[in-house]
Amino acid sequence: xxxxxxxxxxxxxxxxxxxxxxxxxxxxxxxxxxxxxxxxxxxxxxxxxxxxxxxxxxxxxxxxxxxxxxxxxxxxxxxxxxxxxxxxxxxxxxxxxxxxxxxxxxxxxxxxxxxxxxxxxxxxxxxxxxxxxxxxxxxxxxxxxxxxxxxxxxxxxxxxxxxxxxxxxxxxxxxxxxxxxxxxxxxxxxxxxxxxxxxxxxxxxxxxxxxxxxxxxxxxxxxxxxxxxxxxxxxxxxxxxxxxxxxxxxxxxxxxxxxxxxxxxxxxxxxxxxxxxxxxxxxxxxxxxxxxxxxxxxxxxxxxxxxxxxxxxxxxxxxxxxxxxxxxxxxxxxxxxxxxxxxxxxxxxxxxxxxxxxxxxxxxxxxxxxxxxxxxxxxxxxxxxxxxxxxxxxxxxxxxxxxxxxxxxxxxxxxxxxxxxxxxxxxxxxxxxxxxxxxxxxxxxxxxxxxxxxxxxxxxxxxxxxxxxxxxxxxxxxxxxxxxxxxxxxxxxxxxxxxxxxxxxxxxxxxxxxxxxxxxxxxxxxxx
Numbered sequence: 001x002x003x004x005x006x007x008x009x010x011x012x013x014x015x016x017x018x019x020x021x022x023x024x025x026x027x028x029x030x031x032x033x034x035x036x037x038x039x040x041x042x043x044x045x046x047x048x049x050x051x052x053x054x055x056x057x058x059x060x061x062x063x064x065x066x067x068x069x070x071x072x073x074x075x076x077x078x079x080x081x082x083x084x085x086x087x088x089x090x091x092x093x094x095x096x097x098x099x100x101x102x103x104x105x106x107x108x109x110x111x112x113x114x115x116x117x118x119x120x121x122x123x124x125x126x127x128x129x130x131x132x133x134x135x136x137x138x139x140x141x142x143x144x145x146x147x148x149x150x151x152x153x154x155x156x157x158x159x160x161x162x163x164x165x166x167x168x169x170x171x172x173x174x175x176x177x178x179x180x181x182x183x184x185x186x187x188x189x190x191x192x193x194x195x196x197x198x199x200x201x202x203x204x205x206x207x208x209x210x211x212x213x214x215x216x217x218x219x220x221x222x223x224x225x226x227x228x229x230x231x232x233x234x235x236x237x238x239x240x241x242x243x244x245x246x247x248x249x250x251x252x253x254x255x256x257x258x259x260x261x262x263x264x265x266x267x268x269x270x271x272x273x274x275x276x277x278x279x280x281x282x283x284x285x286x287x288x289x290x291x292x293x294x295x296x297x298x299x300x301x302x303x304x305x306x307x308x309x310x311x312x313x314x315x316x317x318x319x320x321x322x323x324x325x326x327x328x329x330x331x332x333x334x335x336x337x338x339x340x341x342x343x344x345x346x347x348x349x350x351x352x353x354x355x356x357x358x359x360x361x362x363x364x365x366x367x368x369x370x371x372x373x374x375x376x377x378x379x380x381x382x383x384x385x386x387x388x389x390x391x392x393x394x395x396x397x398x399x400x401x402x403x404x405x406x407x408x409x410x411x412x413x414x415x416x417x418x419x420x421x422x423x424x425x426x427x428x429x430x431x432x433x434x435x436x437x438x439x440x441x442x443x444x445x446x447x448x449x450x451x452x453x454x455x456x457x458x459x460x461x462x463x464x465x466x467x468x469x470x471x472x473x474x475x476x477x478x479x480x481x482x483x484x485x486x487x488x489x490x491x492x493x494x495x496x497x498x499x500x501x502x503x504x505x506x507x508x509x510x511x512x513x514x515x516x517x518x519x520x521x522x523x524x525x526x527x528x
Contacts, residue, residue, distance in 0.1 A: 003181075005240050007038075009042070011038065012041075013042065013047075015039060017048050017052075019172045021052055023067075024201050026060070029194045029337055030193075031250075032176060033215075033243075036071075040073070043075075053081075054068070055081045055171065056082045058387075058389050072088075081151075082387060083387060103147060106134060106390070107348075107390040108393035109124050112165075115197075124165045125164050130163060131442040134388075170208045170210075174211070177216070181240050183222040184234035187230065194323040199231055215246065249335055251335050258342070278303060283502075285513065288362070292522075294363065300366055301366055302336055304364055305331075308329070313513055316514075323338070327342050329341060352393055355398070356393055366405050376436065377439065395440075401454070402455075406431065407460060408427030417506065421475045426487065432492075447465075459474060460473060475505075
């Protein structure tokens, strides 16, 4: 039976009080924005729905608008389960204010739960999350005091500890998105920058007897779509919503080089302006080797592709992001999760299978706090709980990790000069602290597994060793005692061979990394 064609308002009217709704999308990509906006309008008109359970994979929104921000009204949501919340500031007020029940689970686990719900499995069994706040001994992913029902269980199988994340219930509504739908509801995604886990979401809701609503930008004749381009078969779709103006991301109406329709010359990618953040991205790029398959996180790490493009090494490595994009030059800010000139776009679940199995050779991520044991916090800041996204999946399963962030925060003013750094004003907040507020990454577990871990700041570089955190490099113009050691909440070790950070980091123009790459040995692959 062919799906019906509805307006966004008509589709929103199908969502009932207390429904379990799965909202598709990843950051600013793949979000059925017209339908979600209509849901909000219906609720504000006093027509419901109320007390929803909302399941979303990660970061669906754009800081103060779009995506999950449409669900921010008290009474609309009772419970939320998500992989990341940092891009949903108004919605986060409900969690921080203890108004709704809220869970944060690893992004890869969230994709696995979609498949578990589709196949009728009770949950996901994995090592991901051990010795972090996902571990029930450290909170079990519960985000506030209102949240009390455990979703994560610690098990021992074959002499090893595992975490079991149970499926959160029976989903009734799916809100997903594609590019084109034919008359029978077969959906392709040729203009999408990611393909996410929309197929698994549709399978989960269809198999549970629920309603699958798919927003698309155009319609086609029956059977006219290339079967290789079809991502969701028509029998899974109940209703279509036509939205010709849907955005590819929350920052771009449509950029064909992000979907692979065209290829953008690398010369068209302008270098980011020189700043302390670019210094860190450049220093992190020194850790790359030929043939590396790399994950890039948000923040400073998302600026590394721009460095790689300027240095002409983007084709000598493979940059990936967890949303399923492989190759090309990944974007940041509202384009994070996509890439210009991707070589492949796969479903997010398969990307995490690769990550969780140890397939990456290195990963670049940000930090908010680091303690003397090498524990890292990127998830909780006072009463603000951003969530982990793919951070835990990636950091627990990658041999080589590079964390980037400024040494201090809150008002830091740094000038980058050709001679090095000039600290105009120190930050008010220490990021290297005696104990992190929340364990997003376990330093002791990393050492036990033999992972290589470094921390890159604008003024210093550190290594995690069995003896502790060791200062190995300082920037030209920086005083070791006054500007580094005295600005930390613990005393690191200082390397006997303490070096200056490379002077090229602070000067505009290419650093010549392409010429150096031939001399670097490829990094071993697979699990440590």
